[in-house]
Amino acid sequence: MARIALENVAHSYQPAPQGPADFAVKELDHVWEDGSAYALLGPSGCGKTTLLNIISGLLVPSRGTVRFDGVDVTETIPERRNIAQVFQFPVVYDTMTVYDNLAFPLRNRGVAAAETDSRVREIARMLELDDRLQHRARRLTADAKQKISLGRALVRSDVAAILFDEPLTVIDPHLKWLLRSKLKQLHHQFDFTMIYVTHDQTEALTFADRVVVMYEGEVVQIGTPEELFERPIHTFVGYFIGSPGMNVAPAAVAGNKAVVAGHEIELDRAYPTLDGAANVEIGVRPEYVEICRGEDGLPVSVRRVDDIGRLKLVKVDLGGHLFNIVAGEDTEIAATQARIRFDRRRVHVYADGHIVEGRAA
Amino acid sequence: MDKTWNNKAWFLVVPVIVLVAFNAIIPLMTVVNYSVQESFGGGVFFFEGTKWFQQILTSERFHAALLRQFAFTGTILLIEIPLGVAIALAMPRRGPWVSVCLVLMALPLLVPWHVVGAIWNIFALPEIGLLGRALNGLGFDYNFTRQVGSAWFTLILMDVWHWTSLVVLLAYAGLMAIPEPYYQAARIDGASQWAVFRHIQLPKMNRVLTIAVLLRFMDSFIIYTEPFVLTGGGPGNATTLLSIDLVKMALGQFDVGPAAAMSIIYFLIVLAISWVFYTLMMRNEDRW
Amino acid sequence: MSTSVESATTITDDGAATRTAAMQQAATLPVRRRGRRSYAWLVPTLYIIFLMVPIYWLLNMSFKTTGEVLGQFTLWPHNFTLENYRTIFTDPTWYRGYINSLLYVTINTLLSLGAALPAAYAFSRYRFLGDKHFFFWLLTNRMAPPAIFVLPFVQLYSSVELFDTHLAVALAHCLFNIPLAVWILEGFMSGVPKEIDETAYIDGYSFPHFFVKIFMPLIATGIGVAAFFCFMFSWVELLLAKNLTSTGARPIASIMTRTASISGYEVSLLAAAAVLTLIPGAVVIYFVRNYIARGFALGRV
Numbered sequence: 020m021a022r023i024a025l026e027n028v029a030h031s032y033q034p035a036p037q038g039p040a041d042f043a044v045k046e047l048d049h050v051w052e053d054g055s056a057y058a059l060l061g062p063s064g065c066g067k068t069t070l071l072n073i074i075s076g077l078l079v080p081s082r083g084t085v086r087f088d089g090v091d092v093t094e095t096i097p098e099r100r101n102i103a104q105v106f107q108f109p110v111v112y113d114t115m116t117v118y119d120n121l122a123f124p125l126r127n128r129g130v131a132a133a134e135t136d137s138r139v140r141e142i143a144r145m146l147e148l149d150d151r152l153q154h155r156a157r158r159l160t161a162d163a164k165q166k167i168s169l170g171r172a173l174v175r176s177d178v179a180a181i182l183f184d185e186p187l188t189v190i191d192p193h194l195k196w197l198l199r200s201k202l203k204q205l206h207h208q209f210d211f212t213m214i215y216v217t218h219d220q221t222e223a224l225t226f227a228d229r230v231v232v233m234y235e236g237e238v239v240q241i242g243t244p245e246e247l248f249e250r251p252i253h254t255f256v257g258y259f260i261g262s263p264g265m266n267v268a269p270a271a272v273a274g275n276k277a278v279v280a281g282h283e284i285e286l287d288r289a290y291p292t293l294d295g296a297a298n299v300e301i302g303v304r305p306e307y308v309e310i311c312r313g314e315d316g317l318p319v320s321v322r323r324v325d326d327i328g329r330l331k332l333v334k335v336d337l338g339g340h341l342f343n344i345v346a347g348e349d350t351e352i353a354a355t356q357a358r359i360r361f362d363r364r365r366v367h368v369y370a371d372g373h374i375v376e377g378r379a380a
Numbered sequence: 381m382d383k384t385w386n387n388k389a390w391f392l393v394v395p396v397i398v399l400v401a402f403n404a405i406i407p408l409m410t411v412v413n414y415s416v417q418e419s420f421g422g423g424v425f426f427f428e429g430t431k432w433f434q435q436i437l438t439s440e441r442f443h444a445a446l447l448r449q450f451a452f453t454g455t456i457l458l459i460e461i462p463l464g465v466a467i468a469l470a471m472p473r474r475g476p477w478v479s480v481c482l483v484l485m486a487l488p489l490l491v492p493w494h495v496v497g498a499i500w501n502i503f504a505l506p507e508i509g510l511l512g513r514a515l516n517g518l519g520f521d522y523n524f525t526r527q528v529g530s531a532w533f534t535l536i537l538m539d540v541w542h543w544t545s546l547v548v549l550l551a552y553a554g555l556m557a558i559p560e561p562y563y564q565a566a567r568i569d570g571a572s573q574w575a576v577f578r579h580i581q582l583p584k585m586n587r588v589l590t591i592a593v594l595l596r597f598m599d600s601f602i603i604y605t606e607p608f609v610l611t612g613g614g615p616g617n618a619t620t621l622l623s624i625d626l627v628k629m630a631l632g633q634f635d636v637g638p639a640a641a642m643s644i645i646y647f648l649i650v651l652a653i654s655w656v657f658y659t660l661m662m663r664n665e666d667r668w
Numbered sequence: 669m670s671t672s673v674e675s676a677t678t679i680t681d682d683g684a685a686t687r688t689a690a691m692q693q694a695a696t697l698p699v700r701r702r703g704r705r706s707y708a709w710l711v712p713t714l715y716i717i718f719l720m721v722p723i724y725w726l727l728n729m730s731f732k733t734t735g736e737v738l739g740q741f742t743l744w745p746h747n748f749t750l751e752n753y754r755t756i757f758t759d760p761t762w763y764r765g766y767i768n769s770l771l772y773v774t775i776n777t778l779l780s781l782g783a784a785l786p787a788a789y790a791f792s793r794y795r796f797l798g799d800k801h802f803f804f805w806l807l808t809n810r811m812a813p814p815a816i817f818v819l820p821f822v823q824l825y826s827s828v829e830l831f832d833t834h835l836a837v838a839l840a841h842c843l844f845n846i847p848l849a850v851w852i853l854e855g856f857m858s859g860v861p862k863e864i865d866e867t868a869y870i871d872g873y874s875f876p877h878f879f880v881k882i883f884m885p886l887i888a889t890g891i892g893v894a895a896f897f898c899f900m901f902s903w904v905e906l907l908l909a910k911n912l913t914s915t916g917a918r919p920i921a922s923i924m925t926r927t928a929s930i931s932g933y934e935v936s937l938l939a940a941a942a943v944l945t946l947i948p949g950a951v952v953i954y955f956v957r958n959y960i961a962r963g964f965a966l967g968r969v
Contacts, residue, residue, distance in 0.1 A: 072564075075564075075568060076567075077564050077567060077568075096567070097564075097567045097568045098567060098568070098569075098570035102568065103568060104564065104565070104568050106561035106564065106565060107561070108559060108561060110561050110562050110565040112579045112580065112583075113579075113583045113584075114579060114583045115579065123569055123571070123579075124568075124569040124570060127569055127570035127571055127572070127575070128570055168565070171565075171569060383793060383794055383795045384793070384794055384795065385794070385795045385796070386794040386795070386796060387796045387797050388796075389790035389793070389794035389796040389799075390790070390796055390797075392786040392787055392789055392790035393786070393787045393790050393802065395782070395783035395786065395787070396783045396784065396787040396806070396846055396850065398783075399779065399783050399839070399842045399846060400806065400809060400842065400843060400846055400847070402839070403809070403821075403839065403840060403842060403843040404808075404809050404812070404843060406820070406824050407817050407820035407821055407824060408812070408817075408820075410819075410820035410823065410824070411817065411820055414819075414820075466711065467711055467712055467715050469708075470708040470709070470710075470711035470712055471711075471712050472709070472712075477709075479957045479958065481712050481716065482957060482960045483953050483954060483957050483960075484716045484719065484720065485712075485715070485716065485719065486953045486960060487719065487723070487946070487949065487950060487953065488719055489900065489904075489949075490900055490903065490904065490946075490948075490949025490950070490952065490953060491904065491945070491946055491949060492903065492904045492905075492906055492945050493904050493905070493906060494906050495942045495945050495946070498938060498942050499722050499723065499725075499726050499942060500722060502725060502726060502729055502935060502938070502939060503721075503722040503725045503726070507741075508729075508737055508738070508741065508935065509725070510721065510722075510725045510743075511722075513741055541718065541719060541722065544715075545719070548715075549960060595810075598810050598811050599810075601811075602811065602812070602813045602814065604813070604814065604907065605906060605907055622813065623813050623814075626813060630819065636819070643812075643813050643817070646813055647811065647812055647813060650811040650813075651808055651811055654807070654808070654811055655804065658804055658807065
């Protein structure tokens with residue numbers, strides 16, 4: 020078990036990086052607590068896999084230090100790090116049997132034959148592979164192969180952390196669910212640190228104690244799934260998490276008032292003048308916008324209503340800015356005109372993408 | 381990929397059949413025809429049945445040529461396949477040097493075959509060739525036109541020069557097709573370099589290596605032009621491989637009948653061995 | 669691999685003040701490199717030297733005078749001369765030789781591809797009676813000892829009155845090039861999902877229309893690679909080319925051997941002629957350099 024600390028870690032694939040744009044992972048400081056489950060979430064190409072490979076030692080970062088329990092392992096090879104990694108595509112050694120595949124990491128480390136045998140059988144039983152231990156690995160299905168990859172990670176009793184790089188991408192949806200719950204159960208049982216890379220927010224939110232959101236080589240927010248939902252500190256997080264994502268519209272903010280397309284919106288907090296920022300926006304989740312009756316609220320034109328089971332997804336136009344609204348199934352919606360109201364406690368102000376703290380008014 | 385059973389697909393193969401059959405079947409029939417007849421010139425032929433076949437199969441000349449042929453093919457396979465794999469493993473995987481390596485290595489493959497013989501002739505001649513001069517300068521008594529050992533050495537070196545690149549390029553293509561995570565997983569699992577080779581690289585190169593062995597076997601077994609230009613089969617008959625012997629018999633002695641019988645026996649040997657390779661390859665492949 | 673330590677120089681301002689400051693601070697720290705020195709490059713380097721030395725010797729010889737070749741042993745031409753090349757280029761049969769070779773190689777490449785494309789499609793998409801054996805039969809055509817098959821070839825092409833034409837050589841080379849082209853193309857075609865064909869048929873494309881408009885662009889690389897291989901094997905083969913021609917379609921390389929034998933022991937002239945035959949191959953490799961590795965994987969591994 021280990022506490023993994025990244026200190027000022029940055030990585031560029033170019034030998035002589037010229038600027039921030041050349042970095043796949045930009046300047047990062049973060050501690051991964053022992054025994055927690057982390058999800059590393061972000062769009063393709065945001066640096067998730069690079070970060071994972073730095074932790075496992077497949078990459079030596081251009082800059083910064085990696086510490087396991089305080090020991091500098093920055094340049095230690097993966098084999099010595101007590102780290103296991105499971106990749107997107109199942110990696111099995113084709114010519115070996117399932118048994119030999121599982122025993123491979125132990126044999127390479129010189130573990131005694133008797134102990135190897137008992138570990139392999141134990142892990143095979145947990146992963147329900149024990150009935151085909153003597154089969155050749157190459158003829159198995161993709162999910163069985165991925166179980167073997169997983170097994171090779173779990174079989175090592177000394178493993179401090181297991182890193183997962185989108186391990187369920189190639190698995191059929193119904194098996195995905197099974198493997199996911201298996202993984203969750205194993206995590207509870209063994210208590211290893213788990214870092215799980217994904218671009219699928221459902222997977223991230225159901226899995227992890229804490230979610231790390233990355234965007235263009237930077238960590239933009241780390242928090243519990245709830246924090247990411249309620250208080251995204253960057254418009255990207257608001258947009259990336261949630262379905263549909265947060266509504267973001269340019270606004271003029273002064274004191275506890277925001278003006279969007281000539282309409283005034285009251286805010287819960289007072290904000291300083293934001294003249295320095297090039298781009299001031301307000302953000303509010305579709306769940307916190309309400310369609311209201313009477314003369315209150317902001318006048319909008321209704322563009323589209325989708326019935327998605329117990330909820331209605333409404334798209335409205337407020338002076339040229341589109342907003343998504345999630346409404347209850349029995350909300351009455353006029354065909355063309357309606358009025359909406361924002362939950363003022365849930366409206367956030369962003370300057371150049373980053374959240375701005377207000378004072379209690 | 382699951383394929384549909386459709387016999388109409390034969391229509392798509394018709395152009396190939398026409399072109400190949402024209403070139404393959406008619407000459408083959410002619411050769412079979414020669415092989416059972418005796419020619420006295422002037423287009424007069426007598427049917428001789430299996431006489432030539434019996435004569436060839438029991439002749440010491442054929443046995444000697446066959447033995448030389450197997451010695452040659454065996455030697456070049458034993459050198460070219462491991463050497464080619466080793467070079468492919470040591471080649472850079474990315475960067476500007478990849479193209480440079482590939483272009484330079486492919487060059488011998490595009491040299492017309494008799495030019496290969498000519499290049500090595502000029503290169504190895506004891507008086508004016510760099511190789512000949514160098515070896516003699518180092519104290520070796522080297523003269524490929526007079527000594528059996530020197531002739532074989534030059535012949536094999538020439539074939540290694542000419543064809544190892546084919547093995548390198550095939551093996552390299554096989555290596556490049558191995559996804560990066562295999563290597564990463566092996567590093568995490570603590571696999572030694574030997575284990576990576578044994579359990580990842582070699583199994584993944586299986587197919588291309590079978591192709592390499594098959595092609596090298598077939599082509600080296602019917603090799604004619606390069607050794608003909610280099611040594612002409614000499615000194616004596618020391619490097620008279622099967623094809624050279626055939627031509628000597630057919631053109632030099634006008635023994636068309638025995639030569640035809642010999643080439644059919646010879647064709648059947650290549651066919652049988654290649655069939656074994658081919659079946660093994662297809663069984664490994666799960667495709668057919 | 670270099671172990672030198674270097675630092676990044678300029679950092680462009682990206683707007684976010686705090687981040688840029690952090691980046692600038694980081695930029696002054698040394699960039700770390702993986703330092704283990706590897707000598708693996710020695711192996712391909714030595715191999716390439718081994719490949720190049722005989723070719724260098726050929727070039728060396730071609731720039732010498734016959735007198736220098738026979739008189740003294742020199743590692744580079746002391747009396748540098750272009751005389752050998754001049755001799756070759758002033759003899760009009762040489763031009764014709766080049767054109768003849770390129771002509772039949774081109775015709776052969778077109779014929780081979782034209783026949784191999786539909787056949788490869790059949791092998792990659794359908795199973796049919798005898799497909800497996802047919803494929804092996806195609807391969808066997810690489811196994812026949814050409815030395816003896818030359819005689820019947822000459823008879824055959826004489827009887828259809830194609831002897832000493834470019835077409836004769838081009839047709840004869842189909843014997844070994846078509847199987848190879850089918851093999852390569854089949855590999856590339858198998859990589860194209862079958863759904864593409866089905867979608868096209870549903871959209872109302874006829875087979876020829878679909879094949880030319882949709883399918884062929886998808887396997888353009890494969891067609892290029894197959895063309896390269898056809899060119900290569902047609903270019904290097906001489907036994908058939910030489911024996912199927914007399915004056916009208918004689919290949920360059922054949923003229924070269926004749927020149928060499930007529931003029932006796934003129935090694936330097938022979939060397940110059942040999943150098944000239946290397947050029948088309950080198951040019952073709954240069955153009956396909958980025959596809960060589962893929963080509964040798966025959967579309968899949």
